[in-house]
Amino acid sequence: MFDYVPPIDDYRFLLTHVLGFDRAMAETGQEVDGDLAVAVLEEAGRMCAQRLHPLNRHGDEQGCRLVDGGVVTPAGFPDAWRDFVAAGWASMSADPAHGGQGLPFILQLWLDEMLSATNLSFGLFPGLTRGACEAIAAHASDALKATWLPPMVSGAWTGAMALTESGAGTDLALLKTRAAPQADGRYAVTGQKIFISSGDHDFGGNVIHLVLARLPDAPEGVKGISLFLVPKYLPDAQGDFTVRNSMSVGALEKKMGIHAQPTCVMNYDDATGWLVGEPHKGLAAMFTMMNAERLMVGVQGLGVAGAAYQQAAGYARERLQGRSADGARGPVAIIEHADVRRMLLNIRAFVEAGRALGGWTALQLDRAHHHPDAAERARADALVALLTPVVKAAFTDMGFESAVQAQQVFGGHGYIREWGMEQYVRDARIAQIYEGTNGVQAMDLVGRKLALADGLVVEGYFDLIMADLDAAGTILVAARTRDALALLRDATAALRGAGVTATGAAAVDYLRLFALVSLGWMWTRMAQAAQDDSPLHQAKRAVADYFALRVLPQAHGLATGIAAGEASIMALAADAF
Template structure:
């Protein structure tokens, strides 16, 4: 396989030429500039390329194992995690109050991209821990924060999220796990959860589970769900965490992909836990973690697409097949064939626009947490809420499609394990499913996010794009303006729509939203790529490809949206 090349030059271009990174940092009072940020990303990329990427295929082939109740990660994973943690990468963007480094979230999200590109199974471990920390920080008591946050922030302990049960997936109102009051303000948690990523492993340290369960007096439905912190190890008499809690791994899920990731069936047999937040308000507390995870999952789709692109482009430059278009030479490298270029450009056009949009969104999250002006914090927070389902679902849909296209470049070799491309396809698929399926994300966008502020948040975002594009004469700017108008029209048509109309429109609407957002980023990048370097001319060429070959999808999506719900709902359920 081709060695992974961290896209640090592209990160630097985005920070200095497109996203206004230095100005944003000064605005928020952070002593971080683009040079320091690029250095951090370069070091992170080196770890991903040299330490994690070589473990990706071996980890996939070996997989995690459960023997006599003990979960073991593939060879090399535990050692690599300790190196990752000891070097401080687990605490990169976390709050210094609890031992974090407090660096801007944009660096965290781009680190997540490189982790996903090189070893998705590994990257889930620190990613889930970071999300658990967010929920504990926002909702737990001061006592719980003091005990659990510092070692989790440092990465010495890890975290897991335990929502799903066999009969309660998206519909969490159906969950049956119980929590009974026990001694010293604790609870005894009993039930079985499935699909629990990083539920157990041999990295060392405690594993802190955030578990949704019902108290004895819980009302029915989601209004009766509470959140509990349930650690693998409880404190002993001397204050160390050595006492095994009453929780165990019933099985490791046998999965299509991410084989190295220990996805567990977890049994809680009266396990000791503590309430996080208020009774019966657990879903709101858990969504603090889930929203953070949804951005991370979107970046997983982006990272896999970028990693797959690098492999496919290298193969296309080396693989000799067929003759030149005029028939005068042969065999030629397949990069000369138009169809191969079409596939590679489609992947690259998504990856580079997605990377820019991820960076822009991460800067809004930084503003939401750090900006000195309260109104600006609220505005940025609303924009992050609007874009979270777009990043999660849009990036993972495009990411899976990109992995398939990159595999296709290899022809039959792409279907054979030794080239590594089939693993990208298998690993990418889960990102469209977990942390809320992409259909659920699309329903969240049209049902909950478009109405934010009476529709003002979405309209403000559209106005921002329009103002940015004004006066630009590039094909991508013109195409994005046209697609933006289609998006505005579709948004207006959905105002006040019934549930069937919203459900029928949701997925197509989200894709249209994603295309416009990426077109906006390509317009920004094309405007910034003004000099005569090969890198800048490459940006302009890919922007033109996006404008002429990908943005036209907007017209087809708009036509499908205008058909309404009738073509979908007309067939009776018993006719399927």
């Protein structure tokens, strides 16, 4: 297996030439320039490459174990976590009011990419903790924030999200976990949750669960759900967190991938908890965490795709097989074969544009938090809301497809464990499922996000894209993206006001079309910026042309499928399946 190489040159190119990082920081008053940002990313890349990547295969093979009711993570993980925390990576983008460093979210997002590329199982620990911190910061009382946020932000304690039950997955209205109020203002939480990532570990410190449950007087459905903070350890008489709460790990899920991540069945038996936010408003509070996690999960797909590409490209340069196209030489490195190049270019066309689109979205999140103008904050926040299901679903779909194509480059060697490619495929698969399946993300985009501000948000986004396409002139990828955008606008107009079945039939194809146009927009910006004869700029222009000629044509097929409506999907009787 080849060493992981952090994509620092690409980050530098995007910050300096494509995304206008310094200008964005000046507008939002954040005192970070491009040089500092690159230096942070370089150090993060070294940590990921040297500390976490070597643990990835070992963690997959050893997995987590349940010993005496507690989780034991693979050897090396507790020490790696302590090193990660000591270096400050856990607190990088967190609010300084709670002990964070307050660095721009774009740096956090690209750190998440490198974490996912080098050790996806490990990367879930800080990602889930960060999401829990955001929910607590946005909705909890000042007293709860003061107690729980500083050690969580620092990484001394970690967080987990406890939503799913065996009978309540996507449909949270069915959940049965109960919370009974106590005389001292706390609550006794009782129930069982499944699929709880980072539910327990042996890193030391506390594990803070955010648990959805119903109060005794709760109305039926999602309007009766409240959110509770339930820690593994409670404070003793001296205020030290040494008292074990009445919650336990019932089992570890046996799963396809991310074996080094403890996915737990959690039992809460009158466990002590505190209400976060208002009674019966828990789902809205939890969505603060879920929306943050959905961006992180999308970047997981991107990270795995980038890592798999590096391995496949390295192998293709060295593997000798077959003869040259003219038959004069052989054996030749398989990088000379057109089909191998096609697979590698498919991956690269996604990864580099996805990295740019993720970075652009992250800058909008920074803008939503820090811009001095309230109207600009609201506009940026709406754009993040629009793009969140796209990043989550498209990046994880394309990330899994990329992992499979990278595995295919290896032929039979990709199917066996030696080269590590089958782990990428197994690990990438979950990202399409958790934090809301990708079908649910597509329905969210079509059913909710297109309607934001009566459609003005999506139309404003399309106008942003069109302005850059017009400015790019005759660049090939700009012209082809302009055609795809026209198809997307037509599909958007056709779906406006459509019924549930019609939107359900079109949603997945629509999200894919939306993503292709967005990636084409990023390739246009990159191709326009890549104007010198350096190897990096030449490569950008070449891959942009490949995307325009070989990937963007998918837009026409997607548009045709959307226009076909729901009739062929609903024609077959349910009992005929």
